[in-house]
Amino acid sequence: MAVRIDCYGVSDVGNVRKGNEDQFVIADLAKKISFSHSSLHNENSPQLEQVYGKLFVVADGMGGAVAGEQASAIAVETVVEYVLRSMQWSLFLDQSKDADFQDELKKAILYSQNKIQEATEQFPDLQGMGTTLTMACATWPRLYVVHAGDSRCYLKRKSDLKQVTTDHTVVQQLVENGVITEEKAENVQWGNLLWNAIGGNSSELATDIYKLELQHGDMILLCSDGLNKHVTDKEINCLMDLNTNAEDICKNLVELAKEEGGTDNITIVVAHFIDEEKENNKRYEDMETLIEEPAEKAPKQKKEEEEEEEATTKDTERIQSSMDETIVDANIQDLTGGEELS
Missing domain, CATH: 1.20.5 (Single alpha-helices involved in coiled-coils or other helix-helix interfaces)
Structure with a gap:
């Protein structure tokens, strides 16, 4: 890939829940061959690897502690399995097959829907379990986001933060239809009631897919609603302005959500797309500066x-x-x- 991706993920139970029903995954999408033995002379390079992209997934289970945890785990595992085993790797590179690539990503979500239905038929105690799922697939400079439920994907570009996905909640539908305002929607007690999710006693599934063209310096953030229940978009944006390290952003946002209540599980994935060439040039310039102009000593030391x-x-x-x-x-x-x- 043409960029270096600084990424990190964290999942926290929060202050109230006894169990964690959230799941997340950060994965390299790559094909790799490792030689165990060969007659080739180039023994110093025993493996061949091609990286196609990066996969980020967040899921928030529902249906009770055990059922919710299993639903989110099944969804994440089956989506990853589908991408690994069923998708044509050439689709990651051939932009002329963009429509086919998007269809395959939607099929991955439908595959997880079928697997959850099979599990509820096999184990009646899990009846009604379901999960949200938001997945981002980056193959530079393209980013595809596939979404069902109310977990979110944000894009931060320079000083602006934009919510890419739309929450599949009843309240959001009322806002879009002009029944209530966004301000009133924030105070609705049943604001997290979903009309669309994977599983959950419904065989129908609506899947949203978004395509973005990334730029150097962009950051994406995926999260379960345990974050945005307590932390506003403005607060998220300010904190991301103060921190560019993905790990620091994740950990600080979790702490902020817990300080503001932490009533739900909190899961966050952050990826920062860094211009590696620019970064290397800056590092080289900094080294030259250190060599040519030694740093000024601290007043006390001086x-x-x-x-x-x-x-x-x-x-x-x-x-x-x-x-x-x-x-x-x-x-x-x-x-x-x-x-x-x-």
Whole structure:
């Protein structure tokens, strides 16, 4: 890929829940061959690998602690399995087959829907279990986001943060139809009631798919609603402005969500798409600056060194003065024949 991706994910149970029904995955999409033994002369390169892209997935299970955890796990595992085993790898590289690629990503979500239905038929205790799922597939510079439920994907570009996905909640439908305002929607108690999710006693599934053209410096953030229940988009944006390291962003957002209540599980995945060439050039320029212009010493260190140098100079002068006096005395004694002058 033409960029370096700094990515990190974290999932926290929060302050109230006893179990964690969220799941997340960050994965390299790559084909790899490792040689166990070969007659080839180039023994120093025993493997061949081609990286096609990066996969990010967040899922938030529902239906009770055990059922919710299993639903989100089944969804994530089956989506990853479908991408690995069923998708044509050439689709990642051939932009002329963009429509086919998007269809395959939708099929991955439908595949997980079927697997959850099979599990509920086999185990009646899991009846009604379901999960949200938001998946982002990056094959530079394209980013595809596939979505069902109310987990979210955000895109941060420079100082702006934009929600890419639309929540599949009843409240959001009312807002879109002009029944209630966004301000009132924030105070609705049943605001997390879903009309669309994977599983959940419904064989029908609506799948949204979005395509973005990434730029160097972009960041994407995937999260379960345990984050945005307590942290506003403005707060998320401010924190991402203060931190560019993916791990720091994830951990600080989790802490903020918990400080503001932490009533649900909190799962966050962040990816920062860094211009590797620009980064390397800056590192090289910084090294040149260090070589040509040594860094200015800290005032305290500089003062200590000056005081030490001044003390050394005084000691040298004192020793030199003492030596001069000794030499003078010796010369006087030579002149007087060793007799003391009165």
